Amino acid sequence: MKFNRTYAIYIVVLIGFLVAPLFLQEFRLGLLAKFLCYAIVAIGISLIWGYTGILSLGHGVFFGLGAYCMGMYLKLEGSTTGLPDFMEWSGVTTLPAFWKPFTNPVFAIGAGIIVPMLLATVLGYFTFKNRIRGVYFSLISQAVVVVVVTLFIGKQDLTGGTNGLTSFYTFLGMSLADSFVQQILYFVTVGVLAIVFALSIWLTKSRAGKVLMAIRDGENRVRFLGFNPTSYKVFVYSLSAAFAGVAGMLFVLQVGIISPAMMGITPSIEMVLWVAIGGRHSLLGAVFGAIFTNGAKSLFSETYPDIWLILLGLLFIVVVLFLPNGMAGLVQSIQNKFKKLKSRKEKSHEPDTMVR
């Protein structure tokens, strides 16, 4: 009964996204598409943070790596000379070796998933094996952000530096400026989001999902039940990195730019905030958190370009203080109240039920 209802909600939400293009202006649809990319990241963060208790403040890096992989392909596809424009003005004359395979879109898409996963696996393996946890892990992930961003900026001739990669015109021969192409990309994004969501739901419902939650509760205790938390944590961390990578690829296609700023500390923290606002323990909450927070951000900054940061800051504070489980938690507690009211009515003839 409860099972069916939850699934029904998921289906309704999916249908909602599918019909959205009918109601939205092109610009707004573009924004929504971008938010859905963010929602994919948010699902991954909810998995590692809400379910496993790992707070990563470095997911911007994974998002960025995915995006750069796609961006590299787009740059090469768009270049008439075989060299991306920024290399020309940085004085690079031959395409660096690691760029070469990115002429192949299949390779680029594969890399957009594998590269972030690989980094997460390596980093996660060492950090988790060495039992670095909690705040320590969070801050290490920030240090990783600093390293990667500084490198990307410093290696301008290879990466495009602060500018990042932009000026994309076609993808697989289709013009990215074409609104029909953009609509197709929107539906692809919705599809990917649905797959990522379903996969994550399945994961959390599996026994492994319970192990993840047990790790959140007490990692060492999990060891004494015979599980090796390291492998579980590495797995879920890389999975969420892969999600972020996929999201990054879709982002680049639709937004048309990726720069180190998108991998920095600020976006990485904001990603966590989307999830906090939506409800870290709820995957659907995370999806709506990403959409809602970014929607609010766009709205605030359009309406009050001078003080929108204050409004955004207040939003963060208020939600964190008063909705510890985010919007999903709010919905849940309203539901519970409602249920209680109902059951109280039904049982009103009985004396107060006793604990135990």
Next chain:
Amino acid sequence: MSIFITQLFNGLSLGSIMLLIALGLAITFGLMNVINMAHGELIMVGAYTTYVVQQIVSSYLPQQMLAYYFILAIPLAFLISAVLGIIIEKTVIRFLYDRPLDSLLATWGVSLILQQAARSIFGAPNVAVKTPDWLDGGFSILGATLPYKRLFILALAVFSIVGLSYFLYKTAIGRKMKAVMLNREMASCLGVSTKKVDSYAFALGSGFAGLAGCALTVIGPIGPSIGTNYIIDAFMIVILGGIGKLTGTVIGALGIGILSTTIEYTTSATIAKVIVFALIIAFLQWKPSGLVSMRTRSLD
């Protein structure tokens, strides 16, 4: 020889700056477990306080007083930041003691607000603080010039660390602070007023941030986003040193200072930054709880 001395001094000097910006965090983060992302903005408040004091002194007091406005600015920077800290503690942090990671998110909001507020009040561009003349110039030794400003910051850092250590390790309030942070309920059952201790501790941490801000006006920019320049470094120092241990923080700060300047001297600032952060990551793999660890046998 002179370059060796200069670089060693540069390292120590950078280390002392790092120490100043990290000291406040060593309290709010190291002891109180609050991940205060607005720490950088408290530094900013200290810097703007210095600016305002200078403005007031130069427009209302005789010209010769201007040389000494700094003496007034130091305690005021501490005080104003501390008061702001108390306000933040009472309105935001207080609700989050059992949710340290959430404190990160809420204080991120606080930092956005403070930055924008500074922009609205003082304008977006940087403001200039003219350091008093007696801090101009430097002290020459073996061909190297050690600027007075840097010596001054070094002295301020030493003074702060000595004062803070005494406070934390030798006084009852320091002990109470540690107890409250470890187990709030139990501390209160023993008669410790947790609310007071929370406010004191957060005010103290914020005050040190203000002090750092005041010191930074001597060498760096003063603008609404100054805090963002320092916040990550400050956190790195605290975890590198080992959460909750001042000795660790000191070693961490000086270590990073000397390491950064040395690597930068042989490579470039960008590479130095990459290497230093990579080394921090690697070091923590080796010593997961920092230089000076506080592990106990409890299960988690």
Next chain:
Amino acid sequence: MSQILWCDNVMVDFDGFKALQGVDLMIEPNEVRFLIGPNGAGKTTILDVICGKTKATSGRVLFEEVVNLGSLQEHKIVQKGIARKFQNPSIFSQLSVFENLELSIRQKRNLTSVLFARMTGETKNHIEKVLEQIGLQDFVYKQAGELSHGQKQWLEIGMQLMQNPSLLLLDEPIAGMTGKEREKTGELMHEISASCSVLVVEHDMDFVRKYSKQVTVMHEGKILCEGNMTDVQENEHVQEVYLGRRKQTC
């Protein structure tokens, strides 16, 4: 019969404090062994060494005669069949009682197996049986964090039972239990000793007296003496450091 566990001259040194100073301990299969001794004698520490939480400074711990536990990580030791109940209840407070038990099943614990693991009727029955044994049938879906202290103790015992261990380490299992429940625990211990060995740390002498055959007494990181309870009780040294001279009444 050969021993299931052999601690061979185990020493543990915490920054200069010698918590264990050469402990030799042998446990036979299907034995229930009691470990007693003054506070700070090193009882918990020896359990920590066996289950891998603390690494021995020197000496070795052999399991089933061949496996050297000293070289294994905690979870590997558990997979070998050694279960441990801690002195303070250690359960997963945000999971339900049922989920706590589900995770404790003896199963392949690698990622892929667990990812695709299904709840079988057999495991369900096992969980239900254990729930009954630990008396938490009415709390199946309660969050474990909301149980009382004693209930948590029971849950943790239940979690160890789920594992079908070959060696069960119990650190003060009846602390905080009332008379009847103590008896239940005592009987349970003997019941499961049909299929495994049990090493129990306990301070309650009535309980030890009632359920022990072999008792080992530790003191200051060493084994003081070994024997049945009556012998041990008579030992002057044991009386002096542990039991107290004579039973005092208030």
Next chain:
Amino acid sequence: MLNVANLQAGYDETTILRDVSIKVEKGKIIAVLGRNGVGKTTLMKTLMGLLKPSAGDVVWRNHSVKGLRPEQRAKKGIGYVPQGRDIFSTLTVEENLLLGLEALQKKPKKDVIPSHVFELFPVLHEMLQRKGGDLSGGQQQQLAIARALVGNPELLLLDEPMEGIQPSIVQLIERVIIKIAREQGVGIVLVEHNVDLALACSDFFYILDHGRIVAQGDSKNVNLEAIQKHLVV
């Protein structure tokens, strides 16, 4: 001294204690008995102020302390040894003990730990500089009791103080409890699972079941048979 009337308390939405009334007189030891999960700890926490009662009153020395926070109650002379010890794990034993002084209304000039606690628990003296969290279970329990005693309480709430303590020291603690009750007039609420032990050192007992007082009486002449039914599952 302590008068608890019709107390009702619990966690969030679940009410645990219902209509609980107990009385503690000066120099008397009260035992609270009951099976696991009946609400003994909940009662202690409510007395200490860690939980807010939803109904009823707690009167301490003729004043209601219902609205007071734990630290205010501690300053009024209520000491607490919680179940599970709650030692400050990264503070040294000495610091843990010094914190006990916080409950004193008049601060001593210098931070000194009264020597009588070391007479009771010599092991603590040996381990003054060790971190609280590194102590063995029983040592921590001793530390928790010592910490409460340092504050010279007039009412002492002991939640299973004997848990994990070696027999000889259990006997010692028994004697100490009785001694401070008799000699210093401290009122004591003792939660203890061992019925024999509890009855042996208490003057009066209450039995809790399902959050209610189901039996009470004089400890010296109890009908064991009669109370047993409340204590078995």
Next chain:
Amino acid sequence: GCGKTTSTEGQKAMIDTSGDTVKVGVLHSLSGTMSISEVSLRDAELMAIDEINASGGVLGKKIEPVIEDGASDWPTFAEKAKKLLQKDQVATIFGGWTSASRKAMLPVVEQNNGLLWYPVQYEGMESSPNIFYTGATTNQQIVPAVTWLLENKGKKVFLIGSDYVFPRTANKVIKSQLKAEGGALAGEEYTPLGHTDYSTLISKIKDAKPDVIFNTLNGDSNVAFFKQLKDVGITSADIPVLSVSVAEEEIRGIGASVLEGHYASWNYYQTTDTPENEEFVANYKKKYGDDRVTGDPIEAAYTAVYLWAKAVEKAGSFEIDKVKKAADGIEFNAPSGVVKIEGANQHIWKTARIGQVQADGQFKEVWKSGESIKPDPYLESYEWGASLSNKK
């Protein structure tokens, strides 16, 4: 852009001219690190808009600015530019400071066939059909500055810059020029944006013993660099520093006493002596406060609005293609003197000026190019410049 022509060229951009106002976008960083510079550009543009509105608007319509915050974040610039073009259907956008923000907006304005006026000096090597560049390109700022340094201050040049595209590209140009004109490179160092400890870099400079320092640091770093340079006792007499991103506003944030005697290369200073400038400075101060100062990018932003208005009037239409066509050759008496749009690359003719910082924080002009210099973003007119770009 460079290389590819846009697929939507000639497409009718949507411009909302239905009412009696016409919307224009004003897109600068009002928050984040770049706001320290960009807020003033917004102010200058709004002032120009007010002035034009006061004198009747353009084509009889009042200009209605739509202000957006780029938040010092390039993808945000792209998003906001898209929003301005697609949703608000603005006639043009004035915006950007960093090259990165311009590069982010470039494909958006090209794909939507919009128009962007970019008011800051930059590294060149670009000319988008949908962008007008009212700041200096390299041959109007950096190249003359290097020549002047080599002639007046010495041959050994130390290059320091922030680690991003403008300084790196600028320094590439400078190095070619040094080689060609007989200068020597004493060193080249970059620091991350926001870097604030320059003690080590200054040690390196001391070791290298350069005659001059060419400074392309941006933003906050300038404050730290100059303060710390002074602390070790290096004055403008010892090693003069010539900056290309330090204008009057930056001086206010560093402190004039710290900078006194050092040089900058711009096309305009607050002290530039033209009647238009006198009025401009007075109006600016009246509008925004006596303590505010103008500066080169502020003037270029202000000028951009006028140039656009003139082009629209000349075209008699707001349509992008017509405006672009009409813009060629338009002249305007800007505060910096007469400027003229070069239709071929959509940059403007400007006068180069070297200024020296005075005790009051203002510049004293010490050199200026005789007449305004024709913009040459790809340095095609310089022999040594040929190798710098692959522009066919």
